[in-house]
Amino acid sequence: MITKLIKVLVVDDSAIVRKVFAQELSKEKNIEVVGTAPDPYVARDKIISLKPDVITLDIEMPRMDGITFLKKLMQHYPLPVIIVSSLTPKGSKLALEALSIGALEVISKPSAAYSVGDMSIQLAEKIRAVYGVRVVARKSSVEEGNGQQLASIQINSRALAATTNKLIVIGASTGGTEAIRRVITRFPAISPGILIVQHMPAQFTTTFAERMNSLCEMEVKEAHNGDTISNGKILIAPGNYHMLLKRSGARYYVEVKQGPMVNHQRPAVDVLFKSVAKYAGSNAVGIILTGMGADGAAGMVAMKEAGAINIAQDENSCVVYGMPREAVRLGCVDHIEDIDKIPGLALRCITTS
Numbered sequence: 001m002i003t004k005l006i007k008v009l010v011v012d013d014s015a016i017v018r019k020v021f022a023q024e025l026s027k028e029k030n031i032e033v034v035g036t037a038p039d040p041y042v043a044r045d046k047i048i049s050l051k052p053d054v055i056t057l058d059i060e061m062p063r064m065d066g067i068t069f070l071k072k073l074m075q076h077y078p079l080p081v082i083i084v085s086s087l088t089p090k091g092s093k094l095a096l097e098a099l100s101i102g103a104l105e106v107i108s109k110p111s112a113a114y115s116v117g118d119m120s121i122q123l124a125e126k127i128r129a130v131y132g133v134r135v136v137a138r139k140s141s142v143e144e145g146n147g148q149q150l151a152s153i154q155i156n157s158r159a160l161a162a163t164t165n166k167l168i169v170i171g172a173s174t175g176g177t178e179a180i181r182r183v184i185t186r187f188p189a190i191s192p193g194i195l196i197v198q199h200m201p202a203q204f205t206t207t208f209a210e211r212m213n214s215l216c217e218m219e220v221k222e223a224h225n226g227d228t229i230s231n232g233k234i235l236i237a238p239g240n241y242h243m244l245l246k247r248s249g250a251r252y253y254v255e256v257k258q259g260p261m262v263n264h265q266r267p268a269v270d271v272l273f274k275s276v277a278k279y280a281g282s283n284a285v286g287i288i289l290t291g292m293g294a295d296g297a298a299g300m301v302a303m304k305e306a307g308a309i310n311i312a313q314d315e316n317s318c319v320v321y322g323m324p325r326e327a328v329r330l331g332c333v334d335h336i337e338d339i340d341k342i343p344g345l346a347l348r349c350i351t352t353s
Helices: 014-024 038-050 066-076 089-101 113-130 141-148 157-159 176-184 204-214 269-279 297-306 322-329 338-352
Strands: 005-013 031-037 053-056 081-085 106-109 167-174 191-196 219-222 233-234 242-248 251-257 285-286 309-313 336-337
Touching: 005 038, 005 113, 014 113, 014 233, 031 038, 031 269, 038 053, 038 066, 038 141, 038 176, 038 219, 038 336, 053 066, 053 113, 066 081, 066 089, 066 269, 066 285, 081 089, 081 113, 081 176, 081 297, 089 176, 089 204, 106 113, 106 336, 141 242, 167 269, 167 338, 176 251, 191 242, 204 219, 285 338, 297 309, 297 322, 297 336, 309 322, 309 338, 336 338
Parallel strands: 005 031, 005 053, 053 081, 081 106, 167 191, 167 285, 191 233, 219 233, 285 309, 309 336
Antiparallel strands: 242 251
């Protein structure tokens, strides 16, 4: 439980957004907005004088854009940063670049000022989640695309070819975009089908899937209702939609739908994992990665009871150990592993089960 005040600096070129964020966040327990800044130059001075614990950062600003500022911040004064981004294609692309540089979370910027107050509740949850996280700057997505990502895991091709009825499912939240990258870029092109739920706003998942597709040997796409699951294909749940596994005879496919939030999330990891327990059973391997809260833990219990093998990311390699911790606490995890060892372990589990 957080007992001290979390000092927050709001950086946004909109005076209305700065005012409403400051008013609404200051109503929250354990959160104090110590200052606001209209651009990175003002923000730089306030970071030095106010020493905030968390920064919210708009990425499309005058004088200096948020990406340039974030790179400088990560190099000289790394702090937990939450990106506040527009839902435009450009905003989505910049937000994902910010996550690859070192930002920990992204939240969509409302299209109308009156809805900023509603968004502040979600923002407060993310502030609490990233508070105290030790921030380590990461290479940009451009660098990742130049061959510096880890080489794919070498697994017997015959063993992989025989996994047409097997699948891997992954759930993640805070810090998950980079954790997912580190996992799925290691899978060979003929790996079994993979389903992913990453807590992310609508519109951002399309850009995320496109970015992952450019880095992976497997095909990666945002899921659409009725998409078939097959070897060599990765499906990512679209923002604001649940993704469920379904089966028709020997064919696996996904159902994409809305419906109530689960664990305050849509998409929810539990929704996917419980459907996997029902339709795939022992043919599945579940992976729970970094993230706040408990989403995915109950689903992993169901998967374990159905005969699946479950893997949790270890605490040392997590940005936030909330979701893996809850799964471990419930006794449904077979292996706890460092992030970079998870891909090989998952493939060994899927080819020997």
